[in-house]
Amino acid sequence: MKHFEVNFDGLVGPTHNYAGLSFGNVASLANAKSSSSPRDAALQGLAKMKALHDMGMQQGVLAPQERPNIYALRQIGFTGTDAEVLAKAAQQAPAIFQAVCSASSMWTANAATVSPSADTANGKVHFTPANLTNKFHRSLEPVTSGRILKAMFSNERYFQHHRHLPDNEHFGDEGAANHTRLCQDYGLAGVEVFVYGRHAFDSSKPAPTKYPARQTYEASEAIARLHGLSEDNTVFMQQNPDVIDQGVFHNDVIAVGNRNTLFYHQEAFANTEAKFAEIQTKFGDDPVHFIEVKSAEVSVQDAVNTYLFNTQLINLPSGEMVIIAPTECQENERVASYLAELVTRDTPIRQVHYFDVKQSMRNGGGPACLRLRVALNDEELAAANQHCLMNDALYGKLTDWVKRHYRDTLAVDDLRDPALLEESRTALDELTQILRLGSVYEFQR
Numbered sequence: 001m002k003h004f005e006v007n008f009d010g011l012v013g014p015t016h017n018y019a020g021l022s023f024g025n026v027a028s029l030a031n032a033k034s035s036s037s038p039r040d041a042a043l044q045g046l047a048k049m050k051a052l053h054d055m056g057m058q059q060g061v062l063a064p065q066e067r068p069n070i071y072a073l074r075q076i077g078f079t080g081t082d083a084e085v086l087a088k089a090a091q092q093a094p095a096i097f098q099a100v101c102s103a104s105s106m107w108t109a110n111a112a113t114v115s116p117s118a119d120t121a122n123g124k125v126h127f128t129p130a131n132l133t134n135k136f137h138r139s140l141e142p143v144t145s146g147r148i149l150k151a152m153f154s155n156e157r158y159f160q161h162h163r164h165l166p167d168n169e170h171f172g173d174e175g176a177a178n179h180t181r182l183c184q185d186y187g188l189a190g191v192e193v194f195v196y197g198r199h200a201f202d203s204s205k206p207a208p209t210k211y212p213a214r215q216t217y218e219a220s221e222a223i224a225r226l227h228g229l230s231e232d233n234t235v236f237m238q239q240n241p242d243v244i245d246q247g248v249f250h251n252d253v254i255a256v257g258n259r260n261t262l263f264y265h266q267e268a269f270a271n272t273e274a275k276f277a278e279i280q281t282k283f284g285d286d287p288v289h290f291i292e293v294k295s296a297e298v299s300v301q302d303a304v305n306t307y308l309f310n311t312q313l314i315n316l317p318s319g320e321m322v323i324i325a326p327t328e329c330q331e332n333e334r335v336a337s338y339l340a341e342l343v344t345r346d347t348p349i350r351q352v353h354y355f356d357v358k359q360s361m362r363n364g365g366g367p368a369c370l371r372l373r374v375a376l377n378d379e380e381l382a383a384a385n386q387h388c389l390m391n392d393a394l395y396g397k398l399t400d401w402v403k404r405h406y407r408d409t410l411a412v413d414d415l416r417d418p419a420l421l422e423e424s425r426t427a428l429d430e431l432t433q434i435l436r437l438g439s440v441y442e443f444q445r
């Protein structure tokens with residue numbers, strides 16, 4: 001039996017914009033109110049997916065969500081036709097209106113936490129959509145994320161879907177952005193590492209003071225319970241509260257793991273030594289490569305600005321491990337020279353590939369934010385929705401679809417245009433046919 005890690009990248013939605021919605025995410029606040037290009041954003045994302053497919057990787061696509069979210073506006077009392085609801089909300093509650101327009105579902109590392117069948121008690125692949133309660137605009141995602149994931153992984157013999165955790169900050173869950181899995185091979189039981197920012201039910205424990213800790217310990221524990229993980233293959237680690245206060249709003253902004261390698265910044269975690277010892281014990285006899293980047297080599301600030309750790313660490317079919325990095329890393333002298341040197345060191349990482357995902361980066365979303373990892377064996381892969389898997393034909397269809405439906409530029413003021421809602425629905429209706437998802441959107445139900 002063969003085993004793969006399949007990366008499902010989020011397709012950027014037609015309303016991609018910069019609204020400054022994410023307190024604690026430095027890029028989101030810095031670029032607030034700039035104009036965006038939904039078309040370029042979607043094409044940049046597709047180019048990355050196609051390039052990984054061309055490298056021989058299994059690559060998938062995760063559909064975006066319907067925005068503006070009229071239903072959320074109706075729920076809070078705006079009435080009338082869809083156009084009237086939009087106009088009233090834009091005028092009376094502009095900040096809320098911008099939040100319901102966000103294309104933030106593109107960052108699919110926050111769509112769900114996924115545990116592969118090798119780790120779970122019942123031998124199925126488990127999915128729990130993230131509730132994303134810390135940000136209103138993101139809390140609108142989990143129901144549709146769950147529907148889309150079910151439409152992609154519908155076979156109950158192999159896949160089990162859970163409801164998202166209680167919609168409350170005590171169970172704040174940010175999905176795979178705060179979860180990484182170390183293993184000797186994708187098909188073997190691995191160690192699932194959950195990284196949380198604070199304890200919700202114990203205020204005596206350390207927590208950041210300036211910016212929010214989005215992921216709680218209690219949420220991480222709940223996911224491990226739901227997925228039927230055993231204590232022997234689960235580790236809970238706290239993120240260093242000081243780095244959250246420096247703009248590290250998700251753990252995947254400061255650490256990334258793949259197979260036997262954890263690439264991380266010296267300041268990433270609290271209680272690092274004891275937790276790494278636990279990871280090594282649970283991992284087994286083979287050594288885990290803990291690749292530490294020292295603050296003297298790359299500062300936390302440079303890591304946050306360039307997303308050195310929001311890189312994808314992947315194994316090519318040849319077995320070589322490579323880093324997929326944003327071009328921001330190449331443009332920063334210290335980070336670029338660090339990476340150039342890293343691949344000459346005695347670690348499993350052999351190459352660096354740079355990608356332009358600047359449209360996403362301006363909202364604090366690097367290559368790793370844009371993808372949800374799902375480790376599957378060949379039977380499970382065959383049971384998944386094949387129309388969501390990247391190949392030359394799908395790439396052609398999706399680039400054509402983007403060019404026909406997406407605007408080249410979008411200013412925050414354009415969001416109030418009722419035509420944008422219609423454009424978005426027309427595009428998504430066609431997309432569900434291309435990806436054979438069925439009626440996953442409210443407007444289709």
Ligand SMILES: N=C(N)NCCC[C@H](NC(=O)CCC(=O)O)C(=O)O
Binds near residue numbers: 135
């Ligand atoms: N690190 C990972 N895995 N994901 C990045 C998510 C970025 C996203 N930005 C935003 O939602 C900004 C939207 C705006 O400001 O318009 C967030 O903060 O949740």
